[in-house]
Amino acid sequence: MNIRALRFDLLKTAAELSRLGLNRGTAGNVSVRCDDGFLITPSGVLTQNLTPAQMVEMTMAGEAHGGLKPSSEWRMHRDVYAARPDVGAVVHTHAPFCTAIACHRRGIPAFHYMIAVAGGRDIRCADYATFGTQALSDAALAALEGRTACLLAHHGMLATAPSLGAALKLTQEVEELAEQFWRVLQVGAPIILPDAEMDVVLEKFKTYGQPRKA
C-alpha cells in the first residue's frame, strides 16, 4: 500500500475509534508501519480537525517529519515495531472498561474462553510508568510477551496486529472482554478456566474462521 493510502487509512481508523467510543477527545493514538519506519497520529489534536497529510511520519530512530508533533506515546509504538516484525499496526486507547480494570492494576484472566483472542491464557496489565516515557514502553513490551494486547496500569490499553483493520477489531474485542469481566466482578470472583482448557482453545483458534487467502 502506498503512503498516501496509509495516511488515509490511519486517520480513518483514529476516527472510527472515536466513533465507537473507544477513544474520547485527544486521548489515544494509532500508528501503521510504513517503509523503514511508521506513520502515527499527531499529539493533542481532535481527529475531526485532522487531514491525512497531518499524519506524522517517523523513523525507527525516533525522528519525526511533518508539521505536527507526533503522539507523546511514539516510543511505545516504535518499540513494538522494533521487537515484533509481525506487527503492522498499533492502537493505544483509554477505552473505558479496559482503563477501569487497569486502574486496579489487574489484567483480565481466562474468565471467558475468548481471552485467547489476544494470543494467550490471559491479558496482562503492564506496570505503571509515566505516560510518554521509555519506562512505560518497556513495561508494555514486557506485558505483550507472547500476546497481541495488554492493559496499561492507571492508563489504558494497547493492541497490535498485522493491519489497521485487525488492530481496530482486536481493540473492540479486548474492550468487550473488559466490559464482561467488569460485569462478572459485580457478582463476585469469577471461576477461571484451567490452563489446560485454555491451551485447547488457543490451539482451536489457530484454525478458527475462514481459511486465509494466500
Ligand SMILES: [Zn+2]
Ligand atoms: Zn494514553
